[in-house]
Amino acid sequence: MSTDVSNLCVLLVENLYGELTSRIFRFLLRDGRLSTPALRYHTGLSLRQVQHGLSVLVQQQLVFWYTSAEDSTVYEANTTVAYNLIRAGKYVQLAEEQLGNFAAVTVSNLLLLGHARVGDLVQAYGLDRTEGTNDPAAIVTQPSIKSIYNGSINTDIFSDKNRISLASVHMTLRELLRVGFVSLANESYFRSEADNRTEAGKVVPPPEHFRAKSKRDNEAQRETAIQEKLEEWKYGTRAEKEQYAPIVNGKKRQLDDSESLQAEKRRRLLLPPNGHALSARTAVNTSKLEGTNALNNDLVLCINHDKFAVALRNRGLTALADEAICKSTSNIYAEVLRKLETNTRACKESSDVPDIGDGPELGDLPYVSTDELVNVIKNSEELSETLGKVEGNSGNATELEHPKKRRKKKELESDDEALVVGDASPDEEEEDESDSEDGDESSDSEQANGDAEYSLNSHPKAPEDTHRRFIRDHLLLLAKHPHPFLQHMTETPVLPERWTIYYPPLMKSIIHHVLLQIITTRYGQPAARLTRLLSERGKVDEKNLCSLSLLNQKSMRSYLTTLHKSGMIQLQEIPRDNSRNPQRTLYLWYFDAERCRVKILQETYKTMVRCLQRVRVEGDKVKGTLEKASRTDVIGREEEFLGVQEREALEKWRQVEERIWGELGRLDELVGILRDF
Amino acid sequence: MPPSAKARQGPRVKKEGKGDLYRIGGVDIPYDPELELDNKPKPTPLFPEYKVPTARPLTAREKDQIAKFRSLRDSIHNGPLYTVLGDNARVGKSGNKPAASFNPFEGMPKYSQRYTKKRRTIPKLDTRPYVLKFFPRELWSTLDPTATETNGVIDSSTKGKSLQIPGYEKFNDIDADMSGDEGEEKGPKDPDEDDPLEGEEVDDEFDDDDDGGDYNAEQYFDDGGDDAGDDYDGGGDDGGGDYF
CATH class of the missing domain: 1.10.10.10 (Winged helix-like DNA-binding domain superfamily/Winged helix DNA-binding domain)
Structure with a gap:
């Protein structure tokens, strides 16, 4: 861990949680794992201060802790969560974009509270679990919001939701759980990776227990058992995982299939252990919420940073597709990403799998079929306008290319015919093919390009055919872009035409x-x-x-x-x-791209540290005015109490701060690309 | 003497026939001694013209994002967990004495201090329930003095507390004061709150001043109450925010 990252994390913690907490956090980063007495010694704080500070840090998941057998607890800084504090605004925004206002409020509250029990959360909204949904007492009105100068300008997230009900709270929480923005807290989340392994090692029986042929096999089996245990802690129990597996593997998955599985999982999450057996279907479809359908009050929720990283990556990819190709293509791409998002738990997940060659294993990745997309995307007019059509017979892209490249591609093509490796020519041919096939009304005679391989494309051709063709064109465009946005898997007798994303390349x-x-x-x-x-x-x-x-x-x-x-x-x-x-x-x-990446990443961290320090300096310049503006008698009556200059200074400060934080957000995007995604 | 000196001076620098090579006593010299030095190249400027790169203006989305971050941050800052150690915090064993770090200009108690936001030096943990099983055992007593070391699930004693979410406080709280600090004053006073400047004592003094105050006797700020704002708007560029 470089100094810059740790400085950055300390600054972020300080910015959000104050000096006591950040002081403890700094020493944890500097000195590694420390116990309470050691922390007391290093930080020079009183025992009470240390304990209180640690409680806050644990509550916010900013430190890991581990109680070893000797009954001494050690604490360790959790830099991932600390760094992710910078993304808090993005999290809230993502939740709002995908799930609406109230989800955004909930996410922001969870960020505020660290982890929280469902029951407490519901109570905090002024709702009691026992109260009926239609009880007028269960509806809380929103207080009007106070002042512009105290940062509460942004109350728009609260604005439409003057009234909330028990049902809507549970609905939102369920939605958040389904999407994965929120996960169920597990004790393993509070331990560092190494400690988790140690714990798993304790739980899993010793190697002698596995009755394999050799000692080595025993060890190997134990290792897999440990990995399974870790996985289980991270993503839920084994039963849950089993139900998850078909979705993740994408083998027999259909749209409905996944839905029902999701629902199954959700139902188990939502029902209290002794809850009535409610059919999965109804659990999904009932939009209004019965008592049995509510989340169990004892579930503990916390923010799932991995999933947010996935969502941020998708957002970044869409933006890039927009930049590289065009708006409507990126819209379609966003749709593909959204479809795949459900099956992606973390960004780096697939990289653990030892190098999937671009052979048939590609089929193991989660995929989206063209038909699904056709069903989702509605307006085709815009799509048709954005893609130019090639006139006559000149559509064969291979002819336009450099002879060397063409030769190379031919080799590639002969290597694997079924699979298209994000390369231009086969797709291009295919595109032409599809044009000639579907676009009879355009009367382009492109039979010259006819290729036996692609004549499989014989789906029922309804009136939406042109629509489908346009979407396909855009998808092919994505697949053949120098950035391999999509992997195209052609139709097989069993499976429809599918699209997947193989992230590492x-x-x-x-x-x-x-x-x-x-x-x-x-x-x-x-x-x-x-x-x-x-x-x-x-x-x-x-x-x-x-x-x-x-x-x-x-x-x-x-x-x-x-x-x-x-x-x-x-x-x-x-x-x-x-x-x-x-x-x-x-x-x-x-x-050396890797070296360059690390170098630039470090520089980015440093820049971010500088930005945060600059924020502080700028804040100190107007410290007096800020203090005055935060006085209780001034809040809400700025016009009366603050002078013109003071108001100007505040406004200027707000703008400066906004710009610096905007820059930080951009730098964070860069960090995301270089490190997380 | 002179002839010998002259002889030494004469063939000192000699241009050989080939190229632009100069030699002294058969040794190459790396520069051209006959070079015209009047219009010699200037040294590179210390502070060359530099075009400061400016960032693109923020998009609406980014602004929204920052607004959300700020509102979250503000609610954290107004919440029970935010702490400011400040200058008066006792850090380290020796600890600087309050008198040593006292700022004679800003540190004097002022009437307006009564309204300043009170910052905590230690997080206030007893405002909400905790899921104790996610905390190490040694912190349980800190989080909740009544906690029993049973299983980590909330026992009934903590049920009375509920989470406070800004914007969703109970009605009476909202009506009383929206600042959120009021809650702190109402709550049980922390016994070892070790901040000399804060607390009610200061306020009480001011209250006394207010009643029979010596400042008022001077009648300097005679129409202090409502017109303070106007007064301030008129000229007040000195003295920051202290009006009485």
Whole structure:
């Protein structure tokens, strides 16, 4: 953990939870795991202060704790959650966009409260579980909101919801659970990864218990058992996972299938252990809530950061698709992502799976079929307008391409026919194919392109056919983009045409793109060109690079030196003989994307730290005025009590703060791309 | 002497026939001694012209996001968990004495202090129920003095408390005061609250001042009450916010 990250986390904790908490947090980050007496010693706080501070930190899940056998408890900073504090605004916004106002309020309350019991949460809204839904007492009116100058300007999240009912609270919580923004707290969430493993090791029986042939097999079996246990703690019990499995694997999943499974799971979550058996269907479909349908009051909810990261990634991908292709394509892409989101628990989940080749395993990923999308997306007019049509026979993209590339692609094609690996030509042909097939009314005679492989595409052609074609065109566009936005799986006798996203290569290509973008803005276009050349060619000699980059040696050297100095590219020296004479040494330049990524990530953290420090400095400038504005007699009567200059200063401060936090949000997006997604 | 010196001066720098190579006594010199030095290149400027890159203006979405973050932050700050140690906090063993860190300009008790937001030096934990099983055992007594070390599920003694969510307080609380600080005053006073400047005592003093105050005797701020604002709006650029 670098200093910058820990500084950043400490600053964030301080910004939100105050000085006592951040002081403890800082020492936990600096010194690693500490027990209460040790913390007391290091921080110089009183025992009472330490205990109170730790309670807050545990409540907000900002520290892990672990009580070992000797009955001493140690605490450890949880940097993930601490970092995610910066995303709080995004979380609330995402919840609002996807699930509406009240969900946003609930998410923000959960962020405020750390973890909370359902029963307490319901009570906090002024509702009692025992009260009937239609009881007028169960409806709480919203207090009018106070002041502009105290940051309560943004009360829009409360605005429509003047009245809430028990049913709506439970509804929202269920929805949040279903989407995954909120998860059920487990004790393992409060332990660090290593401690979780230790605990799992205690629970799982010793290797002798497994009756495998050899000792090694025993160990292996135990290892899998431990992994299972960890998984179980993280995502719920085994029974739940079993029901989850078909969805995750995407083998036999149909739309209805997944729905019912979801409902099944939800029902189990929602019902108290002794609850009446309610059919899964009704659990989904009943929009109005009966008593049995409510969440069990003893469930403890907390924010699920992993799922929010997935949602943020989807948002980022949609934005990128918009930037790279066009708005309506990105809309369709957003739809695909939304479909797949349900089955994605965490961003990095699939990367644990040892390298899925782009072979038939691709089918194991969750997928969306074209038909599902066609059903979801309604208006096709806009879609048709955004894609240009190729006239006549010139639609064969392979002809327009570089001969070398074409050859390469042909090889690829012959390698695996069924699967399209985000490459241009097969898709292109397919697109033409689909055009010629579906678009009879457009009377393009493209039979020349006819290919036996694709004539499988013989779905019932209803009036919505053109609609389907447009959507397909957009999807193909996505699949053949240099960033492999989508993976296309053609129709098989059993399965319909499907689309999936294989994240590792996609994220890799996006990271590369982002790195190059940063290099371009920092060091100029030629520097970016050099970097791109290096990443394509591997290690290149200076002379070669000179001829490849079409730059004269002098200017090329200046670019290379700047890049090298800032750590974007590296230099390798290979002596030709033992003397290590510089003149007899080869100098090879190369670009290590991973190293560059880490470098830029660290720089980003540093920038974020600087931003937060700047916020504080700017705040100190208007400290007196801020204090005055927060006085209880001033709140609500700013016009009367604050002078013109003071009001101006406050307004200016608000703008400055907004800009800095906006910048932080953007930097966080960058961190998301480089680290989390 | 002179002839020898002259002889030494003469062939000191010699241009050889080939290229622009200069030599002194057969040794190459790396610069051109006959170079015109009048229009020599200037050193690179210390502070070159630099175009400060400016960020794109924030989009509506980003602004919304920040607004949400701020409102969340404000509710955390107004909530029971936010703490400010401040200058008066005793940190470290020796601890600086309050008198040493006293600010004679800002630190004097003022009437308006009565309205300032009271910051906690220690989080107030007894406002809400906790799920004790998620806390280490050693913190249970901190969270809830009545907690029994049974199973970690809330026992009945804590049931009386309920979560406070800003905006959803009970009616009477809202009517009384919206600041949320009132709740603190109403609640049981913390026994070892160790902040010398805070608390009711200061307020009481001011109340006394208010009743038979010596400031009022001076009649300097005679129409202090309602016209204070106007007074302030008129000229007040000195003295910050202290009007009486």
